[in-house]
Amino acid sequence: xxxxxxxxxxxxxxxxxxxxxxxxxxxxxxxxxxxxxxxxxxxxxxxxxxxxxxxxxxxxxxxxxxxxxxxxxxxxxxxxxxxxxxxxxxxxxxxxxxxxxxxxx
Numbered sequence: 001x002x003x004x005x006x007x008x009x010x011x012x013x014x015x016x017x018x019x020x021x022x023x024x025x026x027x028x029x030x031x032x033x034x035x036x037x038x039x040x041x042x043x044x045x046x047x048x049x050x051x052x053x054x055x056x057x058x059x060x061x062x063x064x065x066x067x068x069x070x071x072x073x074x075x076x077x078x079x080x081x082x083x084x085x086x087x088x089x090x091x092x093x094x095x096x097x098x099x100x101x102x103x104x105x
Contacts, residue, residue, distance in 0.1 A: 003100075003101070013082075013099050013100055013101060014081065014082020014083070014084075014099075014100045015082055015084050015087075015097040015098060015099050015100070016077070016080045016082045016097060016098055016100065016103060016105075017039060017040075017074060017077060017080050017086060017087070017095055017096070017097050018074075018077065018096050018097065018098050018103075019074060019095070019096040020040065020071075020072050020073060020074050020094055020095050020096075021094040021095070021096070022045075022071045022073070022094075023094075024092045024093070024094035025071045025072050025092060025094045026069075026070075026091070026092055027042060027069060027070025027071050027072060028091065029042055029070075029072070030086075030089040030090060030091070031072055031086035031087075031089060031090055031095065032072060032086075033089075034085040034086055034088075034089050035085065035086050037076070037079040037080060037081060038075070038076055038079055039074065039075065039076050039077060039079045039080045039086070040072050040073060040074050040075050040076075040086070041072070041073060041075050042054055042070055042071070042072055042073075043070070043071055043072075043073050044066060044067025044068075044069070044070055044071075045067055045068060045069050045070070045071055046066060046067050046068065047068055051071075051073065052066055052067050054066075054067060054070060072094075082100060084097055
């Protein structure tokens with residue numbers, strides 16, 4: 001079981017991101033900005049509901065005609081270190097995080 005302790009000795013267990021609910025996500029990018037592990041990235045959703053590339057850093061470079069909204073997608077879940085910083089900044093609570101012990105780690 002992956003139970004660790006904080007610097008002052010309190011028990012701590014990582015909770016890893018396992019999914020992002022695209023229907024709830026507003027594509028604000030807050031989670032991406034706090035994650036240093038490249039676990040997720042921003043995508044556009046076109047009129048047909050398909051994911052298309054878009055830029056998080058340069059919104060001016062995006063072609064608004066190509067997509068109707070933005071959504072964050074889980075890209076490299078294995079890079080997640082379980083800090084849950086992304087979950088704490090998400091205004092829509094659209095992420096699923098699971099304790100390491102529940103994942104069998």
